[in-house]
Structure formats: C-alpha cells, structure tokens
Amino acid sequence: MASAILNQPHFQDEGKAREYLEALRWPQGTVCPHCGVIGTAYKLEGTKHRPGLYKCKDCREQFTVTVGTVFERSKIALNVWLQAVHLMCASKKGISAKQLERMLGVTYKTAWFMSHRIREAMTADPKNLLGGPGSSGIVEADETYWGSATAEDGTKYPAKTGGGYSPKMKIFSLVERQGVKRTIHVPNVTAATLGPILKSQVAQSARLMTDEASYYKSIGKHFASHESVNHSKYEYTRGDVTSNTAESSFAILKRGLVGTFHSVSEQHLQRYAHEFDFKWNTRTSLGYNDAMRTDEALKGITGKRLTYRRISWSAAQTHF
Template sequence: MAAILNQPHFQDAEKAREYLEALRWPHGVVCPHCGVIGSATALTGNKNYRPGLYKCTACTDQFTVTVGTVFERSKIALNVWLQAVHLMCASKKGISAKQLERMLGVTYKTAWFMAHRIREAMKSESGSLLGGPGSSGIVEADETYWGNATDENDKPVAKPRGGFRHKMMIVSLVERDGNKRSIHVPNVNGQSLAAVLKSQVSEKARLMTDSAKYYRKVGKEFASHEYVDHGKKEYARGDVTTNTVECSFAILKRGLIGTFHSVSEKHLQRYCTEFDYRWNTRTTAGYSDTMRADALLAQIGGKRLTYRRTDCQPQALV
C-alpha cells in the first residue's frame, strides 16, 4: 500500500486543483461571487489563462476554486496546502508549525500562517444547539485551565496566593456520543458560564457537570441538571458523569503541553477549535484521516484569513 502523501493530489498542483474542485463542487461549478451553479465556463486557449480559471456567465466575474477560501491569494502550491491539511487532520495531538516547516519545506512564518488558516477552516458551520433533537440529549460541561493569562498589554497576570485566576480558562461542552464545543472565556463564574450554556445548549438537554456551585442557577434552565461530587470521590452515578468532557481535556492538554508547549491567550481559541474539529470527526464517529481532511476541504469557503488578522505574531515556537 502506497504512503498516503504519495497520492497524486499531494504531489502535483494540477491534480490537487482537480481534487479540490470535485470536493467543493460535487454538483457543478459554483461561482463564489454570485452563487450560481453550473453557469461557469472554463477559460482555455490563451497562454495567459492559468489552469482552473472560470468565468461566470451570470455575473461575468472570473474565479478559481480557491477564491473565497482560506487558500485564496496564497503563493504556496495547492498540493502543499493539501499536505498541510492532511497532516493537521491526521495528528491527534496536533502538529507544530516547526514540524510543518520541516516536512513541507517552507519557512517557519509560512508554516505558522498556514496552520492558522487551516484552523480558521475548522470552525464549526453548525448553528444548532447541543443536546437538541437527534442527539442523546445529554451534554457534559466542565472547565479547565491552561498556562498564564495576560492583561491588555499582553503581560502575564500576577499569580495570586491560591486559585486559578492567573490561568487562561476554557469551558467545554460535550454532547454524549456527539460533538464538542470549547470556548475560551475571560473568567469562570456563574455569569460567564450561563452565557456560554444558554447560547450553545438546548433547553431540552440533560446537563451534567461536577458539583461546582456556579452551575447550579443556570442548570435550572435545562430539562435537568445532574452532577457528580468529585470532592466525595464520586465520578459516575448511573449515566451521570463528566468523564467524556474530562477525556477531551486530556487530549487537549497533551497537545498543548507536548506538541505546542506555548500558546498565547490571543490564539488559544484557535487551538481549541482545532482540537474540537478532530474530536467531532473522530474515528468512533466514522471518520478516517482522509475523510476528516476531505470534510475540512469541503468547508473552506467563506473563511478567508489574512495575516493581519492573526496579529502577525507567530507563536508556539516548536
């Protein structure tokens, strides 16, 4: 069996373009400017026309398959982009920009920017609430802490005598046998958790948490709120547990600690999004590495990210 990166679309830019067109336009060429399907004509016969250039007969604009995507205006060959997508989708605990630099043969700055553009494409397109119809109805919620928080001047917050106020805070919601959403929040308290839960979880869901008091009030707004008391060494009571969300934290922390080592607060949400995407397209959900990468390529439209919007400061220097 040939190595996966030896496939034609990973080795040849034209094959990569054809592969991406088949994924993005399964029902015919779609104009990214006006949205009309099947009205575009391939421009050929002129040496000035680059391969894959189309003209929409409805709005008369020209475009390629990368217009309006995270790949737009990139000088990196499309087959190299597909290699980067596959590597990030297949790496359970992530892959650092330095590793992408070595494997893809690009500069570190380029690898870092490519990784952030791919993370932009990993953002969920579903606006549905967790625990709603068609799901198990059970949503586990928990929070975790990472690194050291920074102030408005990007300076580390002073460490208090106790507690986690100097840490960056992440709240994760995991649908039992379903999807996960992680949100980087400035504070963990009743107000911030209520805002997250109300915006992300169906009121018909069974909410399951630990015994932290800041879940008590907002928990009354769901079908039920059940919790386990870790202080009494209770980790499961029937089907009431937070083991699933805590398992997801283990994978996230292994990636942040072992792969990236250092992730700044201004980029933390992007890394959470990356780990959420791989969780939501995990093997037990029926995805292979190739299917996971293909699913990502199918949703790259409308998610263009410029270097300026990333604050132009490469992070995670490993």
C-alpha cells in the same frame, strides 16, 4: 500509513490537487463565488490564462476554486496546501509549525500562517443546539485551566503572585454524549459568564451533567434536568451521570498543548481549541478516518479569510 496516503496524485501534483478540490467543492458543477450561480461557468483555456481559471456566464467575473477560501491569493502550491491539511487532520495531538516547516519545505513563518488558516477552516458554524432531537440528549459541561493568562494591558502576569500561581486561561467545554463538542475560551468561570453560553448552545430538553461547582446550580434550572457528581467526595460517576467524557476531551487537548505546541498564547487559544474540537467531532468512533477528516476540513475553507494582520504574527512568535 501517512506517507502512503501522501503518495496519492492530488498531494503530489498541483493540477491534480485543483481537480480534487473542484470535485469536493463543486459536486453539482462550478459555483461562482461572485454571484452564486451554479454550473454556468466555462473554463478559460490557453497559455494566456492561469490554470484552473473560470468565467461566469452570468456576472462575467473570473474565478478559480480557491477564490473565497482560506487558500485565496496564496503563493503556496495547492498540493502542498492539501498535504498540510492532511497532516494536521491525521495528527490526533496536533502537529507543530516547526514540524510542518520540515515536512513541507517551507519557512517557519509560512508554516505557522498555513496552520492558522487551516484551523480557521476547521472552525465550525454551530447550527444545532447540543442535546436536542436526534442526539443522546445528554450534555456534559466542564471547565479547565491552561498556561498563564494575560493582563488587560496585554502583559503576562508574573510566574507567581502573592505566593500563589499566576491566573490561568479558562477553557469551557460542552460535550454531547456520543456526539460533538464545543469549546469556548472564557475570561472567567462564573454563572454570569457560563449561563448565556449554556442557554445559547444547549437545548432546554437536554439533561445537563456537571461536577458540583456552585455556578452550575442556577444555570441547571434552565434544562430538563441538571445532575452532578461530587468530585470533592471522590464521586466521578453515578449510573450514567458523569462529566468524564468532557474531562477526557480536555486530556487530549492538553497533551497537544503541552507535548506538541508547548506554548500557546491567550490571543490564539480559541483557534487551537477549534482544531481539537474539529478532531473530536470527526473522531474514529463516529466513523471518520484520516481521509474523510481531511475532506471535512477542506469543505470548511469556503467563505473564510485570514490575514497576517488579523493574527498578528509578531505577537505570537513563541509558538513552536
């Protein structure tokens, strides 16, 4: 199925890829990234101008469809970029940079950087509180642990400390029942850490559902109701009260981290979490297919830039 989709013109020809992206980003006409005016730019034709170059009649600045996006100033052909976005969006458990390297015919370093740029595009800008009007009104909160945390000086903890396992990275997720998910990499799991996140991301009118952990008890008073299940007594559901949705979302995340990426540093964990949140929020049960998911990711490229300096390639060469 994926190969048939990748046979489409915008995945094979750079000019067609540019036309596809222009139609997606500018459905009402060209938008100048410099002054924001819509529909007044004209195309610069001729051999002296690079393909896809426009000039704004208002501010007189020149631009292309990639200016002001994660694709800006990239030497990678635009159709190759679209292939990479589609491959990441069509891979439920993720696709490694090594696999992208082989499939796209680029270097590993290029594939790694491309994948992080695409994850930046997948990063949502939360606008609405979870569990608010128009939703199921139920928000599940849960935490999980992954890998090995990093000490304050940047060094890895030893494999075992004091006879026990090393501290792990902490991941906290809020999942709206029949809705979207938001995941935050947190330094620790306490009421002081999780409380502000819950209050800023979840509507007060929501029903909050968690496990029996003590740090949720004081936080839960902020919402319409706080209901929990007691895992220590093998209680996982009681009526519609459960945190199973959040836990199932963790299962998909961990299958990707373990089976696809193998090693993800604490420095980059949040960006990987954004990728899996994006896929959860555009899942098939919400009416999305791979092509629609790819278009959603492409709509997120605007206003975002990511440089090698920001993601520190040299510090993350353990990614597979």
